[in-house]
Amino acid sequence: MHHLVLHNGRIVPATDKLLSPRQVGLLSGWGVFTTLRIYDGVPFALERHWQRMQRDAAMLHVPLEHDLEAVRRQIGELVRANRAENSVVRMCVVRNTGGFWKAPGITTSADLIVFTGGLKAWGPAVRLTVAPEARHAASRFAGTKILSWALNLTLVEDAQNAGFDEVILLNERAEVTECTSANIFAVIGGQTCTPPLSSGCLPGVTRGVLLEEVGGIEERPLRLDDLYGAEEVFITSTTRELLAVAEIDGRPIPTGGKTRGRLQQAFTECVDRYTAGSRR
Numbered sequence: 373m374h375h376l377v378l379h380n381g382r383i384v385p386a387t388d389k390l391l392s393p394r395q396v397g398l399l400s401g402w403g404v405f406t407t408l409r410i411y412d413g414v415p416f417a418l419e420r421h422w423q424r425m426q427r428d429a430a431m432l433h434v435p436l437e438h439d440l441e442a443v444r445r446q447i448g449e450l451v452r453a454n455r456a457e458n459s460v461v462r463m464c465v466v467r468n469t470g471g472f473w474k475a476p477g478i479t480t481s482a483d484l485i486v487f488t489g490g491l492k493a494w495g496p497a498v499r500l501t502v503a504p505e506a507r508h509a510a511s512r513f514a515g516t517k518i519l520s521w522a523l524n525l526t527l528v529e530d531a532q533n534a535g536f537d538e539v540i541l542l543n544e545r546a547e548v549t550e551c552t553s554a555n556i557f558a559v560i561g562g563q564t565c566t567p568p569l570s571s572g573c574l575p576g577v578t579r580g581v582l583l584e585e586v587g588g589i590e591e592r593p594l595r596l597d598d599l600y601g602a603e604e605v606f607i608t609s610t611t612r613e614l615l616a617v618a619e620i621d622g623r624p625i626p627t628g629g630k631t632r633g634r635l636q637q638a639f640t641e642c643v644d645r646y647t648a649g650s651r652r
Contacts, residue, residue, distance in 0.1 A: 373487050373488070373489050374487065375387075375454065376450060377485060378447070379483065379484075380485075390485065394478060396467060396469060397434075397483075400471060400520070401521070401522070402470070402471070402518075403434055403464060403465050403466040403519040404425050404429050404465050404517060404518055404519065405465070405518075407460055407462050407610050407611065409461075411647050412458065413448065415448075416647065417577050420577045421577055424517065431512070431513065431516060433467075436482070447486060451488060454488045456488040458491065461487070462489070463484070463485070465482050466482060466485065468483060491611070497617060497618035498616070498618065500537065500621070501536040501621050502621055503527050503531075503539050503540070505544055506549075507550070507571070508544055517574055524552040542596075546595065547593050547594065548593075548595060548598070548599065549567055549572045553609055554609040555567075555578070556607050557606050558604070559605075560598060560603070564589045565592050565598075566591055566592075567593065567594050568593065577610055578608040578614075579608055581642055582608065582639060586638040586642065603629050604626060605617035606632045613640075
């Protein structure tokens with residue numbers, strides 16, 4: 373994390389005490405968040421991130437009363453203050469009231485907190501393991517991005533302790549959904565496929581750009597055997613863009629195909645058009 377953060381519209385040192393244990397969202401993980409990528413000072417696809425946060429906030433009764441254009445301007449100010457023109461941004465909304473532990477003296481219904489951080493070198497490919505029944509597709513909260521992220525963090529920590537980079541999460545039907553912080557794609561018979569939202573996966577922003585702005589991708593249920601026999605498998609996220617999968621639980625996955633590279637190029641062109649348009 374960089375040395376300055378944005379808290380309810382004010383840029384302050386990250387060392388300041390901004391949250392209180394009286395805030396129910398802090399105690400319970402009651403809030404929503406998103407992670408954005410900053411390209412040359414521009415928060416890419418901010419509208420998509422904001423739309424998803426609005427959806428998730430409404431579902432979880434988390435107040436999100438800020439104006440998008442004001443938030444865009446404030447993120448720009450924070451990026452410049454931190455000299456973070458090429459970085460990642462975490463934006464969180466923490467609910468302050470409600471529940472058994474509602475406390476007196478809280479004056480805002482929610483806190484909006486934004487901070488920036490450096491880019492991570494992910495390497496050329498990842499090794500994945502598998503967690504069964506780790507997503508509940510039938511849940512009304514499936515696909516929401518909430519502050520209570522401990523289950524995901526525990527699963528990926530277990531995977532990394534076992535020598536893997538990430539973990540494929542299966543739903544109650546033994547279908548592939550996603551990874552803990554990435555969507556997953558497979559090239560099967562020359563066709564690029566990804567699990568549908570009905571699998572329980574998060575509607576990732578990079579996933580959405582590939583489906584809606586690049587195209588040629590099929591949403592269909594996938595099982596582990598589909599991945600084991602695929603010509604290519606790759607994961608996508610805001611921080612990773614498109615990253616090849618080299619192994620799933622000891623089974624090698626081909627990484628010499630051309631589909632991921634072609635889609636990465638198309639995604640980069642989407643980023644370039646967006647950033648160029650944002651500077652006009």
